[in-house]
Amino acid sequence: MTWIGDEKILENSTLGERVVERTHGSGATVAFCRKPGYLRRYACFSTHFGSVDDRYRLGGGDEISLPDGVAHFLEHKMFEGPEEDAFLQFSRFGAQPNAFTSYLGTTYLFSCTDHFYPCLDHLVRFVQTPHFTTENVEKEKGIIGQEIRMYDDLPGHQVYLNLLTGLYKQHPIAKEILGTEETIAGITPELLQECWRVFYHPSNMILLAVGDEDENQFFEAASRLLSERDMGPDPAVEMIRTVEDPGPATRERRESMQVSRPKILIGWKDIHDGLSGRELMRKELVSEVLLECIFGQSGALFEDLYQRGLIDDSFGASYQIHPDVGHSIIGGEVPDPDALLEVVTQGIERVRNTGIDPTDVERQRRSAIGYLLKAFNSLEHIAGIYCGARFLDTNPFEVVDLLSEIGPDDINQRLQGYLLPDEMSCSLVVPG
Amino acid sequence: MTELASEGLASFESREISPGSFLHIRREARRKTSRLRISWINDLGPGNALRCLIPACLLRGTRSHPSLRLLNRRTEQLWGLSVGNAIDRAGQRHIISLSAEFPEDLRLPGSESVFEDAIEFIREVIHQPHLVEDRFCEETVHNEVIQHRRAIEGRIDDKRSWAMQRCLEEACPDEPWRFHEYGTVENLESATPGLITELWRKMITTAPMHVHFSGDVDQQIATEALLPLFDDRSAEIEQLSEWFPLKSASSTREITEHFQVQQANLVLALRTSTRFGDPLHESMLVANGVLGGFMHSLLFTQVREKESLCYMVHSYNDGSTGLMFIHAGIDVDSAPQARRSILEQVEMVRQGRFSDEVLEMTRQSWDSSLRMIQDSPASLAEFDLRSRVTGRETDLAGLRNRIAAVTKDGVVEVAQRIELDLVYLMAPEEAS
Numbered sequence: 077m078t079w080i081g082d083e084k085i086l087e088n089s090t091l092g093e094r095v096v097e098r099t100h101g102s103g104a105t106v107a108f109c110r111k112p113g114y115l116r117r118y119a120c121f122s123t124h125f126g127s128v129d130d131r132y133r134l135g136g137g138d139e140i141s142l143p144d145g146v147a148h149f150l151e152h153k154m155f156e157g158p159e160e161d162a163f164l165q166f167s168r169f170g171a172q173p174n175a176f177t178s179y180l181g182t183t184y185l186f187s188c189t190d191h192f193y194p195c196l197d198h199l200v201r202f203v204q205t206p207h208f209t210t211e212n213v214e215k216e217k218g219i220i221g222q223e224i225r226m227y228d229d230l231p232g233h234q235v236y237l238n239l240l241t242g243l244y245k246q247h248p249i250a251k252e253i254l255g256t257e258e259t260i261a262g263i264t265p266e267l268l269q270e271c272w273r274v275f276y277h278p279s280n281m282i283l284l285a286v287g288d289e290d291e292n293q294f295f296e297a298a299s300r301l302l303s304e305r306d307m308g309p310d311p312a313v314e315m316i317r318t319v320e321d322p323g324p325a326t327r328e329r330r331e332s333m334q335v336s337r338p339k340i341l342i343g344w345k346d347i348h349d350g351l352s353g354r355e356l357m358r359k360e361l362v363s364e365v366l367l368e369c370i371f372g373q374s375g376a377l378f379e380d381l382y383q384r385g386l387i388d389d390s391f392g393a394s395y396q397i398h399p400d401v402g403h404s405i406i407g408g409e410v411p412d413p414d415a416l417l418e419v420v421t422q423g424i425e426r427v428r429n430t431g432i433d434p435t436d437v438e439r440q441r442r443s444a445i446g447y448l449l450k451a452f453n454s455l456e457h458i459a460g461i462y463c464g465a466r467f468l469d470t471n472p473f474e475v476v477d478l479l480s481e482i483g484p485d486d487i488n489q490r491l492q493g494y495l496l497p498d499e500m501s502c503s504l505v506v507p508g
Numbered sequence: 509m510t511e512l513a514s515e516g517l518a519s520f521e522s523r524e525i526s527p528g529s530f531l532h533i534r535r536e537a538r539r540k541t542s543r544l545r546i547s548w549i550n551d552l553g554p555g556n557a558l559r560c561l562i563p564a565c566l567l568r569g570t571r572s573h574p575s576l577r578l579l580n581r582r583t584e585q586l587w588g589l590s591v592g593n594a595i596d597r598a599g600q601r602h603i604i605s606l607s608a609e610f611p612e613d614l615r616l617p618g619s620e621s622v623f624e625d626a627i628e629f630i631r632e633v634i635h636q637p638h639l640v641e642d643r644f645c646e647e648t649v650h651n652e653v654i655q656h657r658r659a660i661e662g663r664i665d666d667k668r669s670w671a672m673q674r675c676l677e678e679a680c681p682d683e684p685w686r687f688h689e690y691g692t693v694e695n696l697e698s699a700t701p702g703l704i705t706e707l708w709r710k711m712i713t714t715a716p717m718h719v720h721f722s723g724d725v726d727q728q729i730a731t732e733a734l735l736p737l738f739d740d741r742s743a744e745i746e747q748l749s750e751w752f753p754l755k756s757a758s759s760t761r762e763i764t765e766h767f768q769v770q771q772a773n774l775v776l777a778l779r780t781s782t783r784f785g786d787p788l789h790e791s792m793l794v795a796n797g798v799l800g801g802f803m804h805s806l807l808f809t810q811v812r813e814k815e816s817l818c819y820m821v822h823s824y825n826d827g828s829t830g831l832m833f834i835h836a837g838i839d840v841d842s843a844p845q846a847r848r849s850i851l852e853q854v855e856m857v858r859q860g861r862f863s864d865e866v867l868e869m870t871r872q873s874w875d876s877s878l879r880m881i882q883d884s885p886a887s888l889a890e891f892d893l894r895s896r897v898t899g900r901e902t903d904l905a906g907l908r909n910r911i912a913a914v915t916k917d918g919v920v921e922v923a924q925r926i927e928l929d930l931v932y933l934m935a936p937e938e939a940s
Binding site: 090091092111112113114115116161163164166167168169170171172173187188189190215216218219220221222223225226228229230231333334335336337372373374375376378379382383385388389409411439440442443444445446447449450452453 | 538539541576580583589610654655658663666770771803837838872876877880883
């Protein structure tokens with residue numbers, strides 16, 4: 077098998093980075109980013125199968141629903157090989173393997189200083205060699221059960237999960253990525269095998285390497301590895317998306333835990349109307365600049381809240397985007413959630429009435445470029461940005477150009493129909 | 509592949525500016541940002557909490573930027589310069605640090621530059637904070653006392669970390685490393701603007717001080733720019749305490765405490781009677797790696813993968829205190845079995861009942877981890893600083909060579925020293 081079409085170059089001169097992307101005959105997207113002088117090499121093999129992918133159809137057939145937590149369960153079980161656990165081979169090369177499941181995908185990765193190609197070989201092979209037995213699937217339920225309980229004891233995780241269930245009425249983003257002990261109880265080797273067959277087809281996957289390796293040698297090795305195994309025809313899976321209705325599911329969710337003081341997250345959701353590519357990324361950037369202008373540490377609101385003792389350094393804001401939905405979240409650890417809510421609501425309205433200070437936008441733009449320069453030092457970050465962008469069908473290197481296009485009018489316009497009190501949901505973890 | 513990748517990279521070039529004042533500079537051309545860390549070393553003790561207020565107050569405003577808001581606006585203007593403080597401990601030492609990261613001039617658009625302004629900004633943060641009548645503001649100190657009190661009280665929110673600290677405190681009731689780096693709420697009660705101002709002046713003039721800089725800047729230029737950070741250093745540097753002698757375990761003690769948790773945390777404290785400088789120190793590093801430092805380790809492969817008792821299990825060896833900790837997150841009903849299984853793995857190491865392959869994988873994994881440090885200026889500065897503070901050799905290449913030379917006999921010999929001191933169990937309340 078060989079390559080389909082021409083290579084695609086993604087690059088930006090300010091960031092000084094360049095990613096070469098090709099489509100392999102197997103259907104896989106293969107990409108490479110060279111980092112001269114780095115001792116570490118990082119590679120990942122990612123499938124666009126995450127926790128939100130809970131319903132699908134094959135060949136126009138019936139809708140198939142998946143139990144919560146199956147993508148994450150599959151991530152655990154892929155490391156189990158017929159002879160030995162996959163991570164042992166990485167250890168022989170001194171490499172560090174890992175994997176994680178997100179809303180949009182599942183990523184298998186390793187980092188190493190030597191033996192890059194044997195590690196790459198092993199990465200592709202183990203992800204393409206499932207070994208599910210009744211015994212090993214049952215055994216994994218005990219391990220994942222402990223992982224679920226570990227997260228149950230993390231107040232920061234609970235307050236976040238509760239906010240999502242407060243924000244979303246139907247969307248599977250509000251479901252726990254790990255599932256629950258109840259939902260994983262019914263997972264069988266047959267189900268895992270079928271999910272692997274459907275979602276781990278190369279046409280649904282990205283193989284990416286970042287590090288100081290030769291570009292041609294990498295693509296040759298990738299082509300050889302992806303040609304070794306016949307993964308069958310593209311299953312032509314049709315994902316069934318859940319349409320989210322406007323407005324929050326609940327105004328407030330409150331949970332008691334053994335914590336020293338309340339933790340609060342306040343969120344507003346977004347439903348995108350057919351946005352994709354550059355427009356989606358633009359919306360993300362405008363939202364992030366907006367949040368920084370209102371809630372950032374250089375703003376009047378932050379200083380006011382800090383001086384009143386209503387927040388500490390843990391207070392922050394972020395925007396998270398997904399293909400069809402997104403949300404802004406602010407919050408942290410607070411002594412008086414009600415007082416915080418009141419001051420925050422007033423602060424948003426004040427900015428909505430007066431408009432954003434244009435000098436704030438310019439400072440945020442400079443700051444964002446500095447942040448991007450820092451972020452692109454990290455191999456993991458480059459991989460994360462690249463894979464995330466491919467799952468969203470955006471170009472990660474357009475971010476600098478988009479930043480220069482965004483002005484105060486964009487921010488003010490965005491604010492007019494957003495961060496409204498009626499659309500807010502609030503999650504609290506309180507001492508008890 | 510460049511030569512740098514195969515040959516390894518230069519470490520810091522160090523010089524003693526004056527007694528107790530050290531400048532460490534490293535030319536780094538691979539990254540897009542420069543990184544600066546300034547650290548002051550003290551003894552851990554009952555005064556930890558008051559000392560923690562110093563960097564917090566420094567970051568509330570400077571003479572030129574006399575408020576939190578104006579200070580943060582300045583960092584945004586400086587291309588998103590990130591500045592933060594860190595409170596750490598290493599053995600019986602308390603480390604207070606300020607860190608900054610900012611873009612390399614060469615990476616900025618047009619003829620923009622930030623290097624000199626960034627260093628001057630940090631100098632002002634350290635030497636010219638916002639003072640009123642020659643003291644920190646009453647309001648600033650009051651506010652930071654509240655914030656730090658919350659940080660101390662909030663430690664219990666992270667149950668795993670809490671379990672580790674409780675185990676340490678119970679295992680070492682008379683040893684100086686029992687003090688948490690955040691200190692106690694009682695200590696905070698004596699905070700006044702006058703006292704914190706006095707402690708600040710004393711710390712920046714008399715506490716042993718290290719400055720680590722990594723960036724794409726000529727050594728001479730960097731040195732000249734960084735020297736003002738050492739202004740006002742006293743000729744009389746504070747003498748730190750002698751290293752506290754290592755103790756051996758008397759008889760194994762057991763403590764169970766009950767919390768509102770879903771998952772039990774089992775922590776074992778063991779005495780190794782081995783610290784930095786001991787001829788068998790590297791053998792102990794490898795012994796810990798064989799036991800529980802990596803995914804191929806005995807604890808992971810047996811207790812997690814074979815017995816399915818936990819999601820997380822690992823061992824950690826502290827070369828400055830001679831302590832080893834083993835932690836597992838488990839179901840409380842499995843505690844006796846987990847403890848038995850963990851101690852069986854310790855015994856396996858002691859008896860040399862592990863394969864040559866596991867030994868080789870451990871040496872390889874250690875080597876790879878140490879090489880990877882060289883890609884991260886922050887990690888390299890941390891390694892260098894901790895080495896200097898605890899008496900460990902700073903030469904990474906030397907450490908790699910000594911680890912490569914560790915034999916199975918050496919591991920077995922040093923493992924004979926490992927003694928179980930304390931078993932700490934954090935159990936769910938309903939189990940009481």
